[in-house]
Amino acid sequence: RAVCSGDILVFYPKDPEQLLPELLPFIASSDAFYKVALQTSAGSLSPRTRWSDLAQFEFLLPPLADQQRIADFLWTASEHERSLDSLLGELRAVLDFQTDELMNEQGVEVRLGDVLTIVRGGSPRPIDDYFTTSVEGINWIKIGDVPPDGKYITHTAQKIKSAGVAKSRRVSPGDLVVSNSMSFGRPYIVQIEGCIHDGWLAVSDPAGHWRTEYLYYLLRSRYVQDQFRRASGGSTVKNLNTTAAENVLVVLPSLAAQDAALIRIAVTERAYAAAAQESEVAMDLLAQCRESFLGEAKL
Numbered sequence: 001r002a003v004c005s006g007d008i009l010v011f012y013p014k015d016p017e018q019l020l021p022e023l024l025p026f027i028a029s030s031d032a033f034y035k036v037a038l039q040t041s042a043g044s045l046s047p048r049t050r051w052s053d054l055a056q057f058e059f060l061l062p063p064l065a066d067q068q069r070i071a072d073f074l075w076t077a078s079e080h081e082r083s084l085d086s087l088l089g090e091l092r093a094v095l096d097f098q099t100d101e102l103m104n105e106q107g108v109e110v111r112l113g114d115v116l117t118i119v120r121g122g123s124p125r126p127i128d129d130y131f132t133t134s135v136e137g138i139n140w141i142k143i144g145d146v147p148p149d150g151k152y153i154t155h156t157a158q159k160i161k162s163a164g165v166a167k168s169r170r171v172s173p174g175d176l177v178v179s180n181s182m183s184f185g186r187p188y189i190v191q192i193e194g195c196i197h198d199g200w201l202a203v204s205d206p207a208g209h210w211r212t213e214y215l216y217y218l219l220r221s222r223y224v225q226d227q228f229r230r231a232s233g234g235s236t237v238k239n240l241n242t243t244a245a246e247n248v249l250v251v252l253p254s255l256a257a258q259d260a261a262l263i264r265i266a267v268t269e270r271a272y273a274a275a276a277q278e279s280e281v282a283m284d285l286l287a288q289c290r291e292s293f294l295g296e297a298k299l
Helices: 022-028 029-037 064-104 162-167 211-220 222-231 242-246 255-292
Strands: 108-109 119-122 138-141 156-159 169-173 176-180 187-190 192-195 200-204 249-253
Touching: 022 064, 022 176, 029 255, 064 211, 064 249, 064 255, 119 242, 138 162, 156 249, 169 200, 176 211, 187 211, 211 222, 211 255, 222 242, 222 249, 249 255
Parallel strands: 138 192
Antiparallel strands: 108 249, 119 200, 138 156, 169 192, 176 187, 176 200
16 A cells, blocks of 8 residues: 555556456556657646546457456566566676676786876867768767767767868777766777767777777776776866876786686676567567557547
């Protein structure tokens, strides 16, 4: 039992022999029902719908025996989807643990600046004068082009003219970049030719000490991210400059040890990708089945 505020509508069947209670949650969470709720909502700051409007919602209601079969299937699919969500959370925790454990590899503690070259990107100004829609334009890499948990930079929303390259920093496939402003400290592996503005740091390994993907995971580890946060300046807008990044301490293991760690991480990533794909299929199937039994729902 629970007590609800006036902002919540409580639904229950008038006659369980006509509408199965187990089916009601799927009706109320259907796109058709939600669409009607939006269409009938009123108010500027906090729009609300009314039961008198929702009560006019119409849908095809199958016989009770069919409702039971539909409800059983939908609840089974829903439980499966929740189980996959739980599995994804557990696999993410394993991946985070494996990433953090990179600092416990056998190796030598070094400053990033002693084993890597870290430089800041650049922005031609005024930038609007350099944007182009030409296919010959240079990819202009922005933080908004990649998701927070992404790994690779594969495309950009904008391009700049070739004249802007000299005033920026060019990167190539295989290079590593790190955001240094706002959402600072996020590493990504570049898979395209392009230029980075001054909101990025370009990280290169001229001596060949690192596997690029190993370095990517190492920079994502909690140990390194904590150092990034402590070193970043600014009270509201945090910035990670080249000096702060160069002073970060990490453990440099052998290339063989890096390869072994990457194999372990790859196993977890493949399992995560498979579970994510199955979860997407399960959600799509659940949504399709939920909508299909409603028929031509309408107000």
